[in-house]
Amino acid sequence: MPHAEPWLERAPLLLRDAVNALLPAPARWWVDSFLDIAVLLGVFGLLFAFLTLAERKVLGRIQNRPGPNRAGWGGVLQPFADGIKMLTxxxxxxxxxxxxxxxxxxxxxxxxxxxxxxxxxxxxxxxxxxxxxxxxxxxxxxxxxxxxxxxxxxxxxxxxxxxxxxxxxxxxxxxxxxxxxxxxxxxxxxxxxxxxxxxxxxxxxxxxxxxxxxxxxxxxxxxxxxxxxxxxxxxxxxxxxxxxxxxxxxxxxxxxxxxxxxxxxxxxxxxxxxxxxxxxxxxxxxxxxxxxxxxxxxxxxxxxxxxxxxxxxxxxxxxxxxxxxxIDQLTRFAWKFLVPLALVNLVTVGFWHLSASWSRGFDPLRWAIAIALVVIPFVAMGRRLSAGLGPRTYRFAAQ
Amino acid sequence: MSTLQACLLLSSLLFSIGLAVAIARSSAILVLMGIELMLNAASMNFIAFWRFGPNPEAATGVLFALFAIAVAAAEAAVGLALVIALYRHQRTIRLQEATRLKG
Amino acid sequence: MNAVLAAIALLILASAGIALTLRNIVRSVILLVVTWFGIAAFYLWAGAEFVAFAQVLVYGGAVSMVVLFAVLLVRHGKAGVAETPAPSGRIVSALLAGGAIAGALAGAVALTPLAPAAGPAPFAPVRHIGVLLLNTHAASLLAAGAILTVALLGGVVLAAGGGPEKEDGP
Amino acid sequence: MIEASTDALLPSPGSRVRPVRDPFHGDLLEVSMGPHHPSTHGVFRMVATLDGETIVRLKPVFGYLHRNHEKLGESTTYLASMPYTDRLDYLCSMTNNWAYALAVERLIGQPVPERAEYVRVILAELTRLLNHTCLAGFLLQDCGASGTPLMYAFREREKILDLFESLSGSRMMCNYQRFGGCRVDPGAHWLAAASRVTEGYGRFLDEFEALLTGNEIMMARTQGVGPLSAKLAVAAGVTGPMLRAAGVAYDIRKVDGYGIYPRFNFRVPLGEHGDTYDRYMLRILEMRESIPILRQALAEIPAGPIMDPKARLRGLRPKAGESYGRIEGPKGEIGFYLVSDGTPNPYRYRVRPPSLINLTILEDLCLGRTIADAVIILGSVDIVLGEVDR
Structure with a gap:
């Protein structure tokens, strides 16, 4: 729908054009790049600050405790308090x-x-x-x-x-x-x-x-x-x-x-x-x-x-x-599970690509084969990875 | 001096530094690194000639550099495995002390 | 444009040169990684962005890790990573050899009449490279793949296999 | 019972213990874990010698919390030692109190009224719940689960601590038992509150197990890690859930039948592999067995005095002699050995601390494992440094 874009969608573009109009042509590339960097830093810097708070709050909720709630309303100023503490x-x-x-x-x-x-x-x-x-x-x-x-x-x-x-x-x-x-x-x-x-x-x-x-x-x-x-x-x-x-x-x-x-x-x-x-x-x-x-x-x-x-x-x-x-489980998980699975996934996507032209009636079959190609290795390798592990039953001493 | 000559000069200097590293250092790891530098200098030449050469559409220089990187990665993997094997057998990675081929 | 090239050249040569003289192996390796990044910057400057990113991925991401891993695995003694200096004779001969090669190459470069096509950077989109790789150079691609596979297997066999201590691989 | 032998303690010819400097293997890395380490459960130190991340030698170092407990006990009266026993295993002050009271009662031949016996059983089983819950939480924390199981465990621990607080006035240092009974009578309200906690505990255990026992990573981290053979366990004098996880049926509640335990019907779970997972599961199963004991005791508790009216607390001068009182504490056999020479102070006052004795086999469990395993093995041994160092 490029013809009917809402103004919110175009707001960043409008903003940039407004800034550009103020500047001589040679400076535009530099200012644009600078603006890009500044916006990215600002947005993700703030996101970082509040993500630390969100992490502590969410962890707190999951763990039956309130999380940080002293600095500011409900703890919203906590990231800044942390920042000042770290800096000093x-x-x-x-x-x-x-x-x-x-x-x-x-x-x-x-x-x-x-x-x-x-x-x-x-x-x-x-x-x-x-x-x-x-x-x-x-x-x-x-x-x-x-x-x-x-x-x-x-x-x-x-x-x-x-x-x-x-x-x-x-x-x-x-x-x-x-x-x-x-x-x-x-x-x-x-x-x-x-x-x-x-x-x-x-x-x-x-x-x-x-x-x-x-x-x-x-x-x-x-x-x-x-x-x-x-x-x-x-x-x-x-x-x-x-x-x-x-x-x-x-x-x-x-x-x-x-x-x-x-x-x-x-x-x-x-x-x-x-x-x-x-x-x-x-x-x-x-x-x-x-x-x-x-x-x-x-x-x-x-x-x-x-x-x-x-x-x-x-x-x-x-x-x-x-x-x-x-650490050994970590590397084993990567090499014996994730890498083979990713390689099998390449085969799956190859099949998916080649079978793209299959007609309507065969579409469910295409899905079934692709799903089987993904699920069967997943289950088989997962079994091998967790071989020997499992819940146990316990006996009790004779009275 | 044209830009191409500047690029070639840069890569030849890097090549000689790599050579000096490979000769002067006694640690097998750094000798390998020197060889890597020499390979890199060669790849730089390919890119320079592709960039300023007469026939950039063929992209042969780019492809050659890509293959060189792939082979260099293989070389590094095997070379460092050799270094580790050497260390296992002789407890040293100083090339001057590793004088035997038998473990 | 040449100022950018000069900056890149300075980065590459300075980091490689200092790496040549440092005794601390880890510092040397990290400086060499800086050199590799400089070379990637050179590729980027020359317009070969695909090669530049491949360079960073392979050298900055993989080779440097393997090298540092090897340095840590063969750590010896308390200082661990300080290399004993080579005899001065070898250093002199190394510098002589390096200097001679550098002089010869520089002379050759300076004396050869090279008339470059000083146009804009040629465009090498990824798709173009991919098509070339899979059509014209398919055989070389297969060969490179085979070399990499064999090298990987060989590396694993060499590093994990036998030796005086029969232990599991790292 | 499996025959005890001491040669299991000596390093066998094929032992994996290696010296730090080894001309053949090069230098190993010696890491001093502790006394200030997040996972040593107090001021405990393990000098671990590592080859890569594999432990080839591990030397436990204790003594950072040594407080001269036994000598203090010998230079003060019998009653004055009671509050000190709280500080041994500060999670389980109620069982420490009971073991000490039992030793003194045996020394002076002091009977204990029926109601007090029931209260003691109730408190001991609540302590077991408290201790095992904390252990499960801490063990998962050591595995790297960032606090969630621990906070769940602490939520339940709070309920029991509240009970202790309302009964004795203190949450952890209860100082509640006396020779010949208990200090204060728990009213009907308290018993009703204890009943509510007991009834809710099964649900908490179900929740905890649903979250953790079937967790793939948890099983991968604990199954087969640090197996303890029954032979070594018996030879080293290991007791408590650790011993039973190794498959040895030895529970002092059954063996000694102290107090009124013979009246209760409960089962003793046994492990098969003796690994960390078994040690963890044994604690969960023991908690499940504690709940019926609590239920029965809370239902049957008779009215009557909480203290023997004729009991003498002050000016106690036992006749010359010796006694040993031991109970099945949550961590194993906690015992007090007393020798009296007729003076107001004991001539010899000796504690048998389960934490310390269970800890002596730490190196055997950790050899050949990684440093990450050592942390959870230590967690599954369940130590409190106040009791290890005394």
């Missing part, structure tokens, strides 16, 4: 630490995680950088972040940090592969590495009400599930928070950090979570597309935001629910 705390650098790497690690981590935001389409007209190989750029930026975790763990000269660095490396090597493999089906179907093209390819509705989102196909659902699990691991969230496993390694790679550098790590964690969530929305959940045709009057960026927030709440919910895996 002493910054301690251990005497034996490698000072350069110790400083560079949090900075690099935040920088890398911020870079990912450039290529996510937040709305129909909201995209900082429309890049031909944007998805590749996104994962290239994300892949570098574990390097920063390693730097943090290694530079502190703390044994817990060192163990955390080893864990971070093992985790990255294991989970990079399923993460990359899980989005290949999307690229195969939409024939593009550009996020905006991928979102456009998911437009429209089956039968007028079922959205053509990738997640609503067998291969898309499997890919989405693998992507979400791998992104939990990539952003070091529970149950894959091994590098900072607080019950084993104190705080892992964060053990020797204090003050604002410590806060930077949290910022990077939430930024990474937002970026991966945003990419999951883009790749699988239809990006900024509305779920139903008659809801199209709501601006696209609101849909994107709603889907992103739903995913983030899912992240928090998982954190409140699951115990942590052990």
């Amino acid at each position: 705390k002493e910054d301690i650098v251990p005497r034996l630490a490698d000072p350069i790497l110790h400083f560079a690690a949090p900075v690099a981590l935040v920088a890398f995680s911020l870079m990912s935001f450039a290529v996510i389409p937040y709305g129909r007209h909201l995209l900082a950088l429309d890049m031909d190989s944007g998805v590749l750029y996104f994962f290239a930026a994300g892949a570098s972040s574990e390097l920063a975790v390693f730097m943090a763990g290694w530079s502190g000269r703390n044994k817990y940090s060192l163990l955390a660095a080893m864990r971070a490396l093992a985790q990255l090597i294991s989970y990079e592969l399923p993460l990359l493999l899980s989005f290949v089906p999307v690229v195969m179907i939409s024939g593009s590495l550009s996020p905006s093209a991928i979102v456009t390819a998911q437009g429209g509705w089956h039968l007028g009400f079922i959205p053509r989102w990738n997640v609503l196909t067998p291969w898309g659902f499997a890919g989405f599930a693998i992507f979400m699990v791998a992104s939990l691991a990539e952003s070091n969230r529970s149950p894959f928070d091994l590098p900072e496993a607080e019950s084993e390694l104190i705080a892992g790679h964060l053990t020797e950090y204090s003050g604002f550098k410590y806060a930077l790590f949290f910022m990077a964690e939430y930024f990474g979570m937002c970026a991966l969530g945003g990419m999951a929305v883009t790749l699988f959940l239809g990006g900024w597309q509305a779920p139903c045709a008659f809801l199209g009057f709501i601006p696209s960026y609101a849909w994107f935001g709603a889907k992103l927030l739903a995913l983030l709440l899912g992240f928090i919910w998982i954190r409140a629910t699951l115990p942590r895996l052990r």
